Amino acid sequence: MLKNYLKIAWRNLRKHKFYSFLNIFGLSLGLASCLLITLYVVDELSYDRSFAHAERIYRVNADIRFGGADMSLAVAPDPLAFTLKKDYPQIEQVVRLRENGSQLVRRADATENLKEDRVFFADSTFFEVFSLPMLQGDRHSALRNPNSVVISETDARKYFGETNPMGKALMIDNNTTYTVTGVMQDIPAQSHMRDVHMLLSMSSTDESRMNAWGSHNFNTYILFREGINAKDFEKNFETILQKYTSKWIQSFLGSSLEDVRKSGNYLVYTLMPLTNIHLHSDRTAEVNANGNIQYVYIFAVVAIFLLAIACVNFMNLATARSANRAKEVGVRKALGSERSALVSQFLTESVLLSFFSLTLAIVMAYLALPLFNNLASKQITFPIANMWFWLILVLTAGVVGVLAGSYPAFFLSAFQPLKVLKNTIHLEGRGSGYLRNALVVFQFVISVMLIVGTGVIYRQLDYIQTKKLGFNKDQMLIVNDAYALNNQVKAFKEQVMRLPNVASATVTSFLPTPSSRTDHTFFPVGQMQQDKGINMQKWAVDYDFVKTMQLQMAGGRAFDEAFPSDSTGIVINEAAAKVLGYKDPVGKKIFGYEDAALTKRVDYTIIGVVKNFHFESLRKNIGALSLILYKSSGSVVFRMKGGDAPQTVAQVEALWKQMAPGQPFNYRFMDQDFDNVYRSEQRVGQIFITFAAISIMIGCLGLFGLSAFTAERRTKEIGVRKVLGASVVNIVALLSKEFIKLIIIAILIGSPIAWFGMNHWLSDFAYHVDLAWWMFAAAGLLAVVIALLTVSFQSVKAALMNPVRSLKSE
Template structure:
């Protein structure tokens, strides 16, 4: 019986090759898109779950409101970890991580820059699941100048994973002995380091200050610990441990501090939620975006639903040719359930064919998707083993859902009416089909609008006045490897080049992730109510002219002014928090030593206009520039006339100073664009998904147009005999469909405005959603729909009326 159903299904599908091909292609597109998005979503949701004790690991955060600044930070004091372990029996283990920054590791006669470097406590292997291939986890990071590396790093520097006992040279001055080799840290980790240095080698790891937060602290709780109750103990813990220092520095208790409107608090974030918690600053690694997960999941579901809707529409479009078959079968005594099974068999076969093509297409286009999404997704045997049963269930479920309406619809024909030629009377569900078309195009219009808004925001970001000039600025990296004096000499020689306008030595750039925050006070008593929480950047006298930052009042730093060692320049945001209309000449105070309460006076010599030194998702916050020696990167403003020649000359100068270190540079405008890589990536994926949604929706519209033309064949023939024009017939066939598209525009436009307006709220500086964006999306969808419908309409209008009337 089953063989018979399959045999008949094959024969039936092969009779209508075009419609079958469209059905299969539509389902394949929908399923392939769904598979790619499922890979992406599962990859995002799997972050940090490779850790055996992931459900018991939490990161300690520091929540601060002080000096006009409020936020949550992923960093805590150096002393917090050990105090937590010794104070609470429910804490099984703690570990601190401290990002090591960029360093240069020698390989033969070349120094190679590495950034995946971290200082870690020896307990890192007790908390995180980092399987060791060679070495002893308990002792690997206990000694000074020991190092644990990943197998990838071992292969890179020693051409083997058997690297135990070998030595790595850092910055030409420090030698580290390999005491352990671990497996590569999984990509699905919120941190991904290749070199683990012992925390004991980091000078500040033994600090006892409670208000100097620069370490990432992780807590492994004992099984059964109520983390909420533990977190409730944090205020008392902080009061006991940190309040004596607070009283020495600010002469305040935590209670009085909170009464003044400020606070310092500790909180916890579960390890598996770190990747999506983008509101906490200074987290290790690039945070994900749970909103994108929701959006992509919804898109996958919508495209799949559109594909299923197409199948229904295309199946009903063939109903006339199947009606007599159904009538004859019923007259011969075939029960309706057998007809339903027959049609569902056809549906499952089409779905199976579409699924097989979809799997192959997803595999083929996975590298392209990886490039767009920034992922490294791969199809492994484990993925295939897990996918096969899901795919089987998927085929059956989708096959039954997509084929249910056609099966019930076609099997419900009354045989007498069909055999008498009264087919039209047996058709029902016109409203349902119209609703499905509206649904399809509403999604398409929504996606078109979203794509237009995303690209408008990216264009706005690129063209906005950000307060500094990033064009024609070349950044020479790795100057820290030269040392202070050589770096200054390099700068001096570079400045003499004809194609160079100016140059500045500093590690603090608006397009870099480096930052340094501290608290300053308006008076020497360190009154917390007159505090300023601010970023402090060390720069030289050439910083402002090189980056084109505008001085609003006062003067720039000068080498001729010896007092500039205690001079600072502040931005407008800092002046606003301090309440200064004219800050030049005023004095601020910083804490030099919290234990002895020593302060340092800083004289304001200049006021600069605000410039965006962070992402445009954040408003400009207080900024202080201080004159100090920094030599970790060299920023050069070059003449645009001949950048290539100037770059070659700078590279030649670099080779003279550091022949063993490769010339490493970037352009500031490229670095700026990389800050918004996630938005650019989202824009590219939105274009791809929008295009697929439109293609799949148009297939459904094509099916309905074919259905409508088929039902009105006789009418069209009579109208042509009565000398109706081509435009009249095309207009008659298209107007109903275009009305459905207009209804979709009315539904989708306000929804798209609401959702995209909410997305834009994530930017402090954003474009407005203009009426033309909604109009362009609606017009584009209407034009695409008209082109799709016109094909079938013109085809029907050009048909010979004699043939259509002869079949009456």
């Protein structure tokens, strides 16, 4: 029986090639898109789950309000980790990471350095918390001794050409030798620590033993024992604050913890599950730039939408075409076919078509995966060996086939054969017409929402690119690792300044991109009370920083070599002046400390106020900032005049190689840095517009098929109207207006939903575009135009047909 069902199903698919193609291609396109997005979502949700006991590992976060600033930190004080381990038996082990930034690294016996972007100090307990396989060395002692280093398998091959460089030496920043005591397997790409390739022993830095309860610099992780509830454990942080932190506050501010809280300030420690970090954490001092759970939700919804549009399209065409088979049903029933057999026949055809679509979808997704990986900046692989993957695909195809074929199967199989064969039954009943209309509206509701979403995302990205930031990011060449020049930094700057295309230059470790940050607390001189403190960033700059960045002064002046007293001068921004409460802060004195131990006090005189500029992401409001004169060797920044940039870079590189032989020349442009901050939004925009276009294409395939079916069904009516004098325009309008009504209803339904969703997305930015009415009107107009172009092809074709051909049989 099944063989007979399949044979008849195959004949029907071949008989109606056009509609079979529309059905199979539309559904396969939707399934392929849904499959790619599902692989993306699964990849995002899998971060850090490869570590053993991942469900028992938590990171300590700190939320601080002090001095007019709110800070959400992914770091904690240096003594917190091992204090918790000592005081609470619920904790099995702890580990701290301390970022050491980018470093120049080479073998001790080599002369050429390589750039290592992310180097971290780590406690010897690192491999007891994170179950990363060790290829060489002992996991318990590899990071125990000072000047020990554990490198990844990739770095072992990069520096030594082998995976067993045990006992060999690496020179870090041309001044410290570290001995390789271990080689670890590369940290998986699906980890928030994915870019960590080099771990230096924490005992190599004195910062790890400063006992500074007020200085937050260490990513701190806790491995709980079995059965411990982390939420319940968080209550113990209040004890830590009272027992340890309060003493530091008393010595620093002369106030109690209670007084600090009464003034509206606070310090709160919380625990974040390791597996939540990638998608739920966007704090200061993250180990890596993380993902965003919002985008996972968005893409999951888009995947559901695409699959829904494809299924609706499939069902719509199946329902429309099924009416033409009413006489077939009548004959079959007259010859004795049971209703159950007819239902089975229709469902078999639908499921067969669905499996054809699934096969094509798998091929499409497999071929498109490299392009999708490039678009999404991922390394997703096709899970060919995963049986669950195939089982879910087969079940999905089966469910889609059954759902799509259920309405025509049960609707047509209920016809009475006598009425059908005598043409006394209305085959296009209200039920099927209403159903198809509802499905068309549903399709275009989704399409309108995706069009609006795409437009809003791109408008926000354009706003980010064109917004006045308070500094000029264009034509700014940044030469990294200026410390490799040793004592020739100033000479290098002066030599490059002689190039004809260079306008100005500055040496600094701090730039107006979110990668630069250092927070310090200042007080007005003579007013060291906790309610008078101001927390702001402190950037070490040179005399040319303000000029090179083209910052604008709101009052006072910038640093000037003509004033020796500027060595203790400070320039603040308008936000800092507002927090201090000074109408005219120039000439006022403030003081702060140069060290976490609070032993090196420095008094500063405010010499100028710079206008607010965006030194962080546009997701955040502009905070308090200060500039001080201090010798720095992080980067040398050159403002070019707009001439031949590649030639200028080549000239700068030649001077670098002359003054720093053997040191890698690394450079970047500031506008690229700025773009990188919003790379995730750019990827979202590109993915969004791709799948929005696919959803519209699928919807148009269905609309094209329905318009062809409508024109075919009304052929004789069109012939009569033409004989009675109807023009081509009249016929096109007649056939199109029904669909346009449905699109307008879809616009009215989809626009409010799109407004709600995009308003929520924009709320993540402190600075964003407004949702204007014309954006929704433009999206609606685009949907109408697309629908008209789709429908009009069949309408015009039907209207131009010779009426004699359609009426000669009457």
